[in-house]
Amino acid sequence: MVKGTEDKIFNAVVYTVLVLVGVAVLFPLLFVLSVSLTPMAEVLKNGGYIVIPKNITFAAYEELLGDRAIPRAFLVTVFVTVVGTAVNMVLTLLMAYPLSRKLLPGRSFFLFVILITMLFNGGIIPLYLTVKATGLLNTVWAMIIPGAIGTFNILIMKSFFENIPEELFESVRMDGAREMRILLQLVMPLSVPVMLTIGLFYSVGHWNAFFSAIMFITNPDLHPIQVIVRNILAEPSASMDFTDVPVPTEAMQMAAIVVACVPIIAVYPFIQKHFTKGMLIGSIKG
Structure with a gap:
């Protein structure tokens, strides 16, 4: 042409x-x-x-990584991201799949309850009191459990499951497969794009965890990398426990940003094609 x-x-x-x-x-x-x-x-x-x-x-990186606060915060962030994303995916998968089945008793009611949470929430103070009452304050689980399930992600995954041809479900049921086997051996292999997409959403959220950390964590040893970076940028005159360099320079501030951003940026290219496909299929019902 x-x-x-x-x-x-x-x-x-x-x-x-x-x-x-x-x-x-x-x-x-x-x-x-x-x-x-x-x-x-x-x-x-x-x-x-x-x-x-x-x-x-590389002096800024040597000085930055030479302090014990940065590696420790990095390990905390990695733990929260890996474990938190795993918890998120398991719970989201187990909730989205039943809701995608039209014969589920009370399906409309459960969907209504889920949608309500997208419009209203209890507020910050009730959330804090709930976390405190469950004994999660000053633990890494305070950055994982309160946001274990994302309503928006459930709806995306549910829509994806609804697009899987019903004939496939009928064929495996004729072979005697139960729902858990159908989920593990049929649904999950066909849902790799949307699962990677939702996993990316969750992992980025955990990696950038800041508000939940400053709200629920007062122990400096449990602060994630984003809190440390914020302290470096907001308090340039703080010593930050550096023995040889009492005042962080602008180069060290920028190095902290790079250390916090590079890992999550490096992962994205490997799942970019799945991310695009998952968003398109998971958001269109037809």
Whole structure:
């Protein structure tokens, strides 16, 4: 098919806009990375803005990771992300699958109750009192249990399950399979895209956990990486237990941001195709 002049102009405009948007998105990331790798003398010499460093130093990362607070917070975040995502996926899967079955007794009532939670919640104070009453304060579970199930994610996964042809369920039932076997051997293998998508939602939420940490955790040893990064950025004059460098530099602040962001960014390219497919299939009922 031969493209006309109008089509070429349209494509040129679209590509130009995409390039500009891409630059606008990537520039802050490049700036943060460059400052974290550049000696402060060079950063100050360039007026505080530098994109391509001429001299590279890893001193900020050495000083940052040399303090016990950062590795400890990183391990806490990894634990909360891995274990929390696993708990989220198991509970979401076990709740979304029954709701996708139209013959489930009381299905409409349960869906109504779930939708209500998207519009109203008990508030921060009742949530805190509930966490306190269950003995979860100052434990890593306070960052996992209160958000164990996401209503929006349940609805996405339920819609995906409803799109699986009913003939497949009937065929395995004729072979004598029960619901748990159907879920494990039929539904889950067919639901890899949506499960990876929901898993990404949950894992990013756990990795970026901040509000729940400052609300339920007062023990510094249990603070996740995002709280430590916030302290570095908000309190640049704090010592942060560094023995040789009492005042964190701007390079160390940027290095903290990189340390907090890189792991979750590195995972995304591996599940990008599943993420797009899962969002499209899981959000359209038809």
